Amino acid sequence: MTTHMLTSTQTVGPFFWNALLREDAVHNVLTTSETRGERIRIEGRVLDGDGAPVSDALVEIWQANSFGRYQHPADARLLPLDPAFTGFGRSGTDNDGRYWFETIKPGSVPFDGERTQAPHIVYTVCSRGLLNHLLTRLYFADEPANEADPILRLVPAERRATLLAQRDMNAGAVVYRFDIVLQGAGETVFFNV
Amino acid sequence: MVTTIGTIIRGNRDVFPPYLYEAYRSTVKRAPGMPLVDVPLTLSEMTGPGPVISAVTPEDADLTTNAGTGGEAIGQRIIVTGRVLDERGAPVPKTLVEVWQANAAGRYIHRSDQWPGPLDPNFLGIGRCLTDEAGVYRFLTIRPGAYPWKNHPNAWRPAHIHFSLFGPSTVSRLITQMYFPDDPLHALDPIFNSVPTEEGRRRLIATYAHDVTQPEWALGWRWDIVLRGAQATPFEAQTQQEGAR
Numbered sequence: 001m002t003t004h005m006l007t008s009t010q011t012v013g014p015f016f017w018n019a020l021l022r023e024d025a026v027h028n029v030l031t032t033s034e035t036r037g038e039r040i041r042i043e044g045r046v047l048d049g050d051g052a053p054v055s056d057a058l059v060e061i062w063q064a065n066s067f068g069r070y071q072h073p074a075d076a077r078l079l080p081l082d083p084a085f086t087g088f089g090r091s092g093t094d095n096d097g098r099y100w101f102e103t104i105k106p107g108s109v110p111f112d113g114e115r116t117q118a119p120h121i122v123y124t125v126c127s128r129g130l131l132n133h134l135l136t137r138l139y140f141a142d143e144p145a146n147e148a149d150p151i152l153r154l155v156p157a158e159r160r161a162t163l164l165a166q167r168d169m170n171a172g173a174v175v176y177r178f179d180i181v182l183q184g185a186g187e188t189v190f191f192n193v
Numbered sequence: 194m195v196t197t198i199g200t201i202i203r204g205n206r207d208v209f210p211p212y213l214y215e216a217y218r219s220t221v222k223r224a225p226g227m228p229l230v231d232v233p234l235t236l237s238e239m240t241g242p243g244p245v246i247s248a249v250t251p252e253d254a255d256l257t258t259n260a261g262t263g264g265e266a267i268g269q270r271i272i273v274t275g276r277v278l279d280e281r282g283a284p285v286p287k288t289l290v291e292v293w294q295a296n297a298a299g300r301y302i303h304r305s306d307q308w309p310g311p312l313d314p315n316f317l318g319i320g321r322c323l324t325d326e327a328g329v330y331r332f333l334t335i336r337p338g339a340y341p342w343k344n345h346p347n348a349w350r351p352a353h354i355h356f357s358l359f360g361p362s363t364v365s366r367l368i369t370q371m372y373f374p375d376d377p378l379h380a381l382d383p384i385f386n387s388v389p390t391e392e393g394r395r396r397l398i399a400t401y402a403h404d405v406t407q408p409e410w411a412l413g414w415r416w417d418i419v420l421r422g423a424q425a426t427p428f429e430a431q432t433q434q435e436g437a438r
Contacts, residue, residue: 004280004419006208007396008388010370011217013355015301019293019319020357024248049222056305062242062363072240074362074423088242109236122237122363129219131210131387132203133368137237151232159227182223192203192229193238193364 009133012126014056017092021058027090030103034084037066037104041175042138042165045097046125049183053097057127059180061089061101061138063120068107077110105140111150118145118152125180134190138178142167155189162188196383201225204421208393216383218344234364239423241366243359246289247323254322256294256334258315266316268297268335270411273371273399277328277358279422284328285365291321291357292332299338299352308341333411339378351378351385362423371416372398 012020019025031039042061046054064070064087069079071086087106091099108116121138139146141164146152152160165176181188199213201224212224252259257266273292277285295301296318300310316335324330337352353370360366372385379385379394388394396419405413 004278004282005392005396006205006280006421007367007369007418008208008393009210009368010355010384010388010397011219012357012368013370014305015295015303016293016355016357018302018317019291019321019355022319025291025321049226052222054223060242060366062237062240064237070236070240071245073244074239075236086242086245088245111235117235117237120237124363124366126368127223129217129221129223131212131214131217131220131384133366134225135203135363151235154232155230159230183226187225187227189227190203190225190229192231193234 009131011128011131012058012133014128016058020090021092025090026092027088028101030085030087030089030101032084035104036082036085039174040103040105041170041173042101042103042121042178043175044099044178044180046093046099046127046180047097047182051184053093053095054127054182055093055095055097057093057097057099057125059091059093059099060124061103062122062124063087063103064106064109066104066107068109070109108145115148115150116145118143118149120149120151123180134182135193136180136188136190137163138165138176139163140165140167140176159189162186199224201229203229207390208388210387210389214383214387216345217387234423238363241359241361241363243288243361243365246359247287249289249321249323254320254332256292256316256318256320256332259320260315260317262315264315266296266335267313268316270333271336272331272333272405272407272411272413273354273416274329274331274402274405274413275416275418277324277330277360277418277420279360279365279420281422284324284326285360285420286324286326286328288324288361289321289359290324290330292354293319294334294337294354295340297335297338299340301340306340310338310340336373344383349378349381351376351382356418358418358420360420364423365420367418367420370397373414374398374401
């Protein structure tokens with residue numbers, strides 16, 4: 001088997017907006033009126049080691065649908081696909097470091113033949129000053145399945161809270177708040193996967 | 194270049210830059226300081242958004258005219274093409290490639306790029322395409338200029354084109370930059386030099402391709418891209434985790 005050396009990463013830099021966040025490339029709203037599942041809004045900020053907002057970050061999410069199925073050829077399980085939901089989102093951050101998504105709470109997905117994973121959303125974070133993107137996960141703080149989640153259990157207990165989005169209500173809508181702290185106090189757990 | 198180089202790296206340490214590379218000043222407050230947590234591949238990482246993103250038009254791949262002004266971008270017209278492969282050498286078909294770059298004078302259309310290089314009204318500096326069944330992407334553009342930045346006194350970025358690719362899975366996602374050969378600015382650029390090995394850096398540099406060059410039209414450059422695959426099965430992921438205990 002020939003193994004080719006992987007292409008290295010370089011920073012996304014400060015000038016990606018016109019390309020990656022053009023009107024038809026930005027994707028804050030993952031839902032339509034047809035999408036199945038519990039509507040949620042995710043709001044958060046990206047912060048640097050001084051607690052200052054990162055106003056030039058790119059945040060992408062990937063998640064299963066409300067039935068716990070990914071719209072992807074590698075997920076061939078006999079669960080419903082939702083034609084009104086792809087599971088992909090892409091947001092920039094504003095001058096206060098804020099990003100947001102309107103989506104649905106994903107279902108559980110399997111870990112292996114026996115165990116399941118608690119509902120979660122995969123995050124990819126890029127910005128100027130990040131030579132390689134960061135990978136993390138949003139979990140739902142009010143979700144009892146977190147206790148047994150095989151990935152959360154690999155995270156040192158004192159750092160798990162950085163992956164838990166807190167449920168809130170705003171004008172009758174469910175909001176989960178999830179900040180991403182790149183460095184320092186409360187630094188978000190990032191994964192090497 | 195003497196600099197403080199961090200030890201926190203995601204992925205292969207011979208290939209990928211550390212998060213902290215002090216000579217690139219923006220890393221100092223943005224690099225994570227805590228160790229990354231090693232986790233196995235699960236279905237969440239073996240899947241990814243690549244296959245569901247496919248909305249592009251043929252015009253998107255022609256940066257010399259996609260400003261839509263009816264005029265052509267100023268600069269040396271070039272064709273940039275190559276294959277997107279996984280590490281086994283298999284082509285990655287139908288995956289989105291997004292690019293962005295400075296114009297021929299080294300200027301971006303962006304509110305925070307304010308140096309006195311001229312803007313070109315016929316050049317947006319953005320493009321995208323899907324790879325074909327053989328994993329081949331192709332852009333028509335103009336050769337970007339070098340540009341100054343404020344990282345250190347008299348700092349200039351070598352000419353480059355930014356690339357963003359999805360590939361088939363979460364772990365195949367790649368954001369990088371393509372450079373041109375024989376550029377004296379390479380040796381002075383902390384972003385380029387953050388790649389830890391000479392071979393890794395060499396693979397970020399395109400090769401002049403006379404077979405791609407079109408007579409009396411455009412110079413050809415070839416640059417192949419290798420994305421990580423997601424070959425591990427859930428069973429292997431489980432074994433990996435058990436082994437880590």
